Amino acid sequence: MTAMNAANPMTGMTGSPGAIGTQPIEYAAATPEVRAVYDDIMATRRTDWVNNYWKVLANHPPTLRRMWDTVKQVMGPGALDPLTKELIYIAVSVTNGCRYCIASHGAAARAKGLTPEQHAELVAIVGLANETNRHAVALDLQIDPQFR
Amino acid sequence: MTAMNAANPMTGMTGSPGAIGTQPIEYAAATPEVRAVYDDIMATRRTDWVNNYWKVLANHPPTLRRMWDTVKQVMGPGALDPLTKELIYIAVSVTNGCRYCIASHGAAARAKGLTPEQHAELVAIVGLANETNRHAVALDLQIDPQFR
Amino acid sequence: MTAMNAANPMTGMTGSPGAIGTQPIEYAAATPEVRAVYDDIMATRRTDWVNNYWKVLANHPPTLRRMWDTVKQVMGPGALDPLTKELIYIAVSVTNGCRYCIASHGAAARAKGLTPEQHAELVAIVGLANETNRHAVALDLQIDPQFR
Amino acid sequence: MTAMNAANPMTGMTGSPGAIGTQPIEYAAATPEVRAVYDDIMATRRTDWVNNYWKVLANHPPTLRRMWDTVKQVMGPGALDPLTKELIYIAVSVTNGCRYCIASHGAAARAKGLTPEQHAELVAIVGLANETNRHAVALDLQIDPQFR
Amino acid sequence: MTAMNAANPMTGMTGSPGAIGTQPIEYAAATPEVRAVYDDIMATRRTDWVNNYWKVLANHPPTLRRMWDTVKQVMGPGALDPLTKELIYIAVSVTNGCRYCIASHGAAARAKGLTPEQHAELVAIVGLANETNRHAVALDLQIDPQFR
Amino acid sequence: MTAMNAANPMTGMTGSPGAIGTQPIEYAAATPEVRAVYDDIMATRRTDWVNNYWKVLANHPPTLRRMWDTVKQVMGPGALDPLTKELIYIAVSVTNGCRYCIASHGAAARAKGLTPEQHAELVAIVGLANETNRHAVALDLQIDPQFR
Numbered sequence: 001m002t003a004m005n006a007a008n009p010m011t012g013m014t015g016s017p018g019a020i021g022t023q024p025i026e027y028a029a030a031t032p033e034v035r036a037v038y039d040d041i042m043a044t045r046r047t048d049w050v051n052n053y054w055k056v057l058a059n060h061p062p063t064l065r066r067m068w069d070t071v072k073q074v075m076g077p078g079a080l081d082p083l084t085k086e087l088i089y090i091a092v093s094v095t096n097g098c099r100y101c102i103a104s105h106g107a108a109a110r111a112k113g114l115t116p117e118q119h120a121e122l123v124a125i126v127g128l129a130n131e132t133n134r135h136a137v138a139l140d141l142q143i144d145p146q147f148r
Numbered sequence: 149m150t151a152m153n154a155a156n157p158m159t160g161m162t163g164s165p166g167a168i169g170t171q172p173i174e175y176a177a178a179t180p181e182v183r184a185v186y187d188d189i190m191a192t193r194r195t196d197w198v199n200n201y202w203k204v205l206a207n208h209p210p211t212l213r214r215m216w217d218t219v220k221q222v223m224g225p226g227a228l229d230p231l232t233k234e235l236i237y238i239a240v241s242v243t244n245g246c247r248y249c250i251a252s253h254g255a256a257a258r259a260k261g262l263t264p265e266q267h268a269e270l271v272a273i274v275g276l277a278n279e280t281n282r283h284a285v286a287l288d289l290q291i292d293p294q295f296r
Numbered sequence: 297m298t299a300m301n302a303a304n305p306m307t308g309m310t311g312s313p314g315a316i317g318t319q320p321i322e323y324a325a326a327t328p329e330v331r332a333v334y335d336d337i338m339a340t341r342r343t344d345w346v347n348n349y350w351k352v353l354a355n356h357p358p359t360l361r362r363m364w365d366t367v368k369q370v371m372g373p374g375a376l377d378p379l380t381k382e383l384i385y386i387a388v389s390v391t392n393g394c395r396y397c398i399a400s401h402g403a404a405a406r407a408k409g410l411t412p413e414q415h416a417e418l419v420a421i422v423g424l425a426n427e428t429n430r431h432a433v434a435l436d437l438q439i440d441p442q443f444r
Numbered sequence: 445m446t447a448m449n450a451a452n453p454m455t456g457m458t459g460s461p462g463a464i465g466t467q468p469i470e471y472a473a474a475t476p477e478v479r480a481v482y483d484d485i486m487a488t489r490r491t492d493w494v495n496n497y498w499k500v501l502a503n504h505p506p507t508l509r510r511m512w513d514t515v516k517q518v519m520g521p522g523a524l525d526p527l528t529k530e531l532i533y534i535a536v537s538v539t540n541g542c543r544y545c546i547a548s549h550g551a552a553a554r555a556k557g558l559t560p561e562q563h564a565e566l567v568a569i570v571g572l573a574n575e576t577n578r579h580a581v582a583l584d585l586q587i588d589p590q591f592r
Numbered sequence: 593m594t595a596m597n598a599a600n601p602m603t604g605m606t607g608s609p610g611a612i613g614t615q616p617i618e619y620a621a622a623t624p625e626v627r628a629v630y631d632d633i634m635a636t637r638r639t640d641w642v643n644n645y646w647k648v649l650a651n652h653p654p655t656l657r658r659m660w661d662t663v664k665q666v667m668g669p670g671a672l673d674p675l676t677k678e679l680i681y682i683a684v685s686v687t688n689g690c691r692y693c694i695a696s697h698g699a700a701a702r703a704k705g706l707t708p709e710q711h712a713e714l715v716a717i718v719g720l721a722n723e724t725n726r727h728a729v730a731l732d733l734q735i736d737p738q739f740r
Numbered sequence: 741m742t743a744m745n746a747a748n749p750m751t752g753m754t755g756s757p758g759a760i761g762t763q764p765i766e767y768a769a770a771t772p773e774v775r776a777v778y779d780d781i782m783a784t785r786r787t788d789w790v791n792n793y794w795k796v797l798a799n800h801p802p803t804l805r806r807m808w809d810t811v812k813q814v815m816g817p818g819a820l821d822p823l824t825k826e827l828i829y830i831a832v833s834v835t836n837g838c839r840y841c842i843a844s845h846g847a848a849a850r851a852k853g854l855t856p857e858q859h860a861e862l863v864a865i866v867g868l869a870n871e872t873n874r875h876a877v878a879l880d881l882q883i884d885p886q887f888r
Contacts, residue, residue, distance in 0.1 A: 022287050049294065053280070056287045060860035066665060067280070073658060074272045079265040084232050085273055091239040092277035094434040097541055097837055100284040101277065102434065103295040117227040120504035123434045124222045125233055129240035129249065130430050131423035132201070132215070136248040138390040138398065138419045139170050139204045146197065147251040208416035214517060221510060242878040245393055245689055250878065268652035271878045275871035282870050286834040286842065286863045318583050345590065349576070352583045356712035362813060363576070369806060370568045375561040380528050381569055387535040388573035393689055396580040397573065399591040413523040420518045421529055425536035425545065428497070428511070432544040435466050435500045442493065443547040538730040541837055546730065564800035567730045571723035578722050582686040582694065582715045614879050641886065645872070648879045659872070666864045671857040676824050677865055683831040684869035692876040693869065695887040709819040716814045717825055721832035721841065724793070724807070728840040731762050731796045738789065739843040 024055030034058045037068050044072060051104060083112040087122055094126045172203030182206045185216050192220060199252060231260040235270055242274045320351030330354045333364050340368060347400060379408040383418055390422045468499030478502045481512050488516060495548060527556040531566055538570045616647030626650045629660050636664060643696060675704040679714055686718045764795030774798045777808050784812060791844060823852040827862055834866045 027038055027050065037058075038050045057064045075085050086109040093101035109119075135141075175186055175198065185206070186198045205212045223233050234257040241249035257267075283289075323334055323346065333354075334346045353360040371381050382405040389397035405415075431437075471482055471494065481502075482494045501508045519529050530553040537545035553563075579585075619630055619642065629650075630642045649656040667677050678701040685693035701711075727733075767778055767790065777798075778790045797804045815825050826849040833841035849859075875881075 051292045051294070052289045053284065056289060057283070059856070060864075062665065063860060063864055066662060067283075070276060070658060070662070073654065074269070074276050078269050079263060080235075080269045080273075084235065085269070087228075087232065088235055088239045088270060088273045089277045090434075091236045092243050092274055093281055094430050095240050095243045096278065096281045097429075097433045098281035098284050099433065099436070100289040100291055101281050102436070103291045107295040115227060116503070120507060121222070121226050121228045121233070122236060123431060124504075124507055125228075125236045126240055126434065127427035127430045128218060128222050129237045130244065131427040133241055133244045133246035133249050133393075134390050134423045134426050135205065135215075135419060136201065136246050137393045137395065138386075138422065140395070140398070141200045141204055141248040143248055143251045144199045146199070147255045207412070208420075210517065211416060211420055214514060218510060218514070221506065238878075242874050245873075245877045247877065247880070250880070264651070268655060271875060272652075272655050274878060275874045278874050279867035279871040281837075282834050282867045283863060285837045285839065286830075286866065288839070288842070347588045347590070348585045349580065352585060353579065355708070356716075358813065359712060359716050362810060363579075366572060366806060366810070369802065370565070370572050374565050375559060376531075376565045376569075380531065381565070383524075383528065383532055384535045384566060384569045385573045387532045388539050388570055389577055391536050391539045392574065392577045394577035394580050396585040396587055397577050399587045403591045411523060417518070417522050417524045417529070418532060421524075421532045422536055424514060424518050425533045426540065429537055429540045429542035429545050431501070431511075432497065432542050437496045437500055437544040439544055439547045440495045442495070443551040534730075538726050541725075541729045543729065543732070546732070560799070564803060567727060568800075568803050570730060571726045574726050575719040575723040577689075578686050578719045579715060581689045581691065582682075582718065584691070584694070643884045643886070644881045645876065648881055649875065659875075662868060666861070666868050670861045671855060672827075672861045672865075676827065677861070679820075679824065680827055680831045680862060680865045681869045683828045684835050684866055685873055687832050687835045688870065688873045690873035690876050692881040692883055693873050695883045699887045707819060713814070713818050713820045713825070714828060717820075717828045718832055720810060720814050721829045722836065725833055725836045725838035725841050727797065727807075728793065728838050733792045733796055733840040735840055735843045736791045738791070739847045 022056050022059060024052050025058040026055065030058060031061070033061055034064060037061075037064050041068060053100070053104065083109060083114060086112055086114070087118075090122060091126050091129075094123070095130060170204055170207060172200050173206040174203065178206060179209070181209055182212065185209075185212050189216060201248070201252065231257060231262060234260055234262070235266075238270060239274050239277075242271070243278060318352055318355060320348050321354040322351065326354060327357070329357055330360065333357075333360055337364060349396070349400065379405060379410060382408055382410070383414075386418060387422050387425075390419070391426060466500055466503060468496050469502040470499065474502060475505070477505055478508065481505075481508050485512060497544070497548065527553060527558060530556060530558070531562075534566060535570050535573075538567070539574060614648050614651060616644050617650040618647065622650060623653070625653055626656065629653075629656055633660060645692070645696065675701060675706060678704055678706070679710075682714060683718050683721075686715070687722060762796055762799060764792050765798040766795065770798060771801070773801055774804065777801075777804050781808060793840070793844065823849060823854060826852055826854070827858075830862060831866050831869075834863070835870060 025034060027035060030038060038054065041050055041054060042048060054064065054068070057067060075082075075089075078085075080088075086105050089105045090102060090109060093105060106114075106119075173182060175183060178186060186202065189198055189202055190196060202212065202216070205215055223230075223237075226233075228236075234253050237253045238250060238257060241253060254262075254267075321330060323331060326334065334350065337346055337350060338344060350360065350364070353363055371378075371385075374381075376384075382401050385401045386398060386405060389401060402410075402415075469478060471479060474482065482498065485494055485498055486492060498508065498512070501511060519526075519533075522529075524532075530549050533549045534546060534553060537549060550558075550563075617626060619627060622630060630646065633642055633646055634640060646656065646660070649659060667674075667681075670677075672680075678697050681697045682694060682701060685697060698706075698711075765774060767775060770778065778794065781790055781794060782788060794804065794808070797807060815822075815829075818825075820828075826845050829845045830842060830849060833845060846854075846859075
């Protein structure tokens with residue numbers, strides 16, 4: 001599989017396709033196109049580093065660009081405050097059991113002011129919702145007219 | 149299955165066990181124990197009705213009591229504001245595809261001030277998180293040291 | 297799509313591929329091969345009818361045969377008693393939100409002796425497990441050495 | 445984040461909120477309130493140790509108390525025997541992929557008499573149910589009238 | 593909630609936020625911005641109608657635009673053929689139990705040549721994968737070195 | 741638990757039931773029945789080794805036989821080409837977060853010709869489908885008549 005390990009000249013991808021541990025592309029090794037995205041990430045987030053999500057996505061530049069544009073739009077300033085947006089993200093990631101995302105967005109939430117008490121409440125709500133979601137389908141609950 | 153349809157004198161349960169469409173227990177037909185819980189729900193929520201989740205759970209009074217105590221504690225006043233708590237609940241319910249809970253907590257969120265723009269942002273975040281959760285496991289992302 | 301509605305002579309399949317509402321194959325319209333499976337289902341279960349799961353699978357006879365052989369082996373007599381096997385099945389189906397399976401296996405459980413109290417306990421456990429599963433990943437619990 | 449590492453005097457929480465690896469609270473370091481719950485866990489389970497689920501939840505004493513009360517009620521003696529309750533718990537935990545819960549409740553099941561053959565049957569049923577749950581929604585099965 | 597039913601002048605959204613049954617925006621009632629997206633959908637797909645997914649998303653034009661751009665990029669011509677892309681989409685939608693998406697992408701797959709036999713094989717694989725995924729976590733399988 | 745570690749004479753199972761890390765049965769230690777299955781796996785796949793999925797399932801020979809017969813039938817030659825079958829398998833495994841299956845079927849896909857670009861497209865589609873599945877239920881989309 002040595003050919004696979006070299007960067008594919010057309011797509012910029014490295015690493016075995018589908019291999020676990022697809023390699024992150026570090027800034028120094030990135031194409032100008034990828035570096036432009038990295039620069040925008042760091043400028044927008046006011047950090048001096050890029051995390052593994054972006055560095056591994058960078059193996060496929062169209063997806064890197066699309067996902068960064070999406071994250072900027074969806075997680076940027078809006079009608080919901082930044083911390084609330086992270087709490088929603090963590091709620092989904094916990095429900096799905098995604099350790100990477102829980103760690104990543106947990107760190108983001110802390111940076112946006114999450115306190116220990118708020119975190120405990122978040123975890124309690126996520127657990128409770130996962131519980132009552134199953135009660136609802138087990139008992140075949142009919143949606144009350146007042147909810148429509 | 150006629151014996152099953154009558155209320156079980158010991159547990160207070162009605163309806164076929166495991167049947168879809170297990171019957172809600174209306175206030176007028178409820179035991180004093182169940183009515184006490186209904187009264188507390190209506191007083192706490194300042195409403196004059198009880199929804200199907202509680203009325204069907206009432207077939208098993210220990211569970212009705214436990215779940216109401218839990219919901220009061222977890223969804224009550226705390227470090228997270230009431231609307232944020234509902235948004236977290238909806239995020240989980242959408243991820244799990246629970247139509248009853250989406251309707252129920254959507255109504256609760258609206259009553260607590262949810263605007264159309266906020267709702268659109270919530271849905272966008274829930275979709276995005278479900279997407280990136282899968283990217284993370286497909287690409288076997290390693291948790292960055294900065295996140296620990 | 298009229299060609300799709302006719303039975304495909306080679307595979308015996310009817311209905312639009314992928315269409316919702318793929319048609320059940322009734323006994324009277326079934327090939328001898330399919331009827332043989334239906335007969336075995338009814339003999340094994342001591343019933344005089346076949347449910348929609350089997351009648352729709354019958355559109356693809358190899359899958360009908362394989363799934364009936366599997367169900368006979370996995371759900372047949374063994375080290376776990378028949379009711380316990382149905383409770384496990386319901387637990388999974390509730391977790392996944394499969395209404396058809398909840399209804400189907402709920403009926404099977406009732407036929408095997410499930411009482412209302414047992415059903416209430418089952419639903420409570422399924423809800424609780426879905427709750428603590430999320431606590432575990434949210435809090436990144438490390439497996440205790442005593443559990444290995 | 446040094447302030448976060450110290451125990452929060454108001455809530456008793458330690459560790460970064462949302463950090464992976466939130467620290468377990470050992471008995472020796474626990475408040476009297478938390479020790480009381482630990483004592484009840486050990487007395488009820490007739491063990492001389494407390495597992496990581498409880499020790500990490502202990503960072504938020506209200507949740508520790510609530511979850512222990514819940515587990516005592518839901519997993520305690522009832523209409524379902526203790527081993528069956530653990531099998532249901534494992535079925536859910538396997539479906540959700542929760543390694544901690546599979547290990548924890550696997551150990552509990554073994555302590556309650558689970559044999560290798562029973563375990564193999566449990567795993568086979570959980571796999572099969574996850575399979576047929578998907579057949580059901582893919583084929584849009586209609587619930588048979590006999591199941592209602 | 594009458595104010596909520598009217599179109600919000602700033603965001604263009606109609607309907608109760610979070611209400612089930614959020615209303616689809618028909619072409620005739622759409623803003624020029626939304627019509628432009630509808631036109632592109634119909635031109636790209638060579639159809640004369642727009643489905644409910646787009647018409648309901650149209651309540652929040654930024655999301656409508658983003659999702660259409662995404663779908664065009666991800667589901668457009670590429671290294672995977674169009675039918676294969678739909679099969680992957682259906683596999684996910686069946687796993688998650690999304691009836692709308694199963695119907696929508698099932699129709700798309702048929703239009704791209706899906707045969708009844710191919711559909712049956714797809715359903716069988718999705719069921720089997722959901723089964724073996726649970727075997728793997730239940731048995732705590734270690735990843736073979738040959739797979740890395 | 742030493743008795744549990746020895747092979748159970750009746751079932752051939754080794755290892756603690758339900759223990760994480762149930763032991764794989766190597767060829768040299770396998771019964772003739774199990775070796776026959778291993779031989780068929782290696783002959784069918786033209787390999788000289790058997791992976792952990794089969795070696796751990798071998799603790800329960802009926803399940804080993806059943807699953808190998810199933811995999812041969814479902815993943816064997818058919819109306820879908822071999823690579824497409826693996827892509828469907830990976831799509832499900834990513835959605836469910838099964839690391840073992842992603843690694844195993846990723847390797848199989850590579851052996852059947854998967855390129856880096858195809859893999860990137862697969863991951864993008866799986867992410868997108870998981871996103872739109874949630875949009876659909878959050879917005880309570882009604883299935884368009886054209887899809888039936």
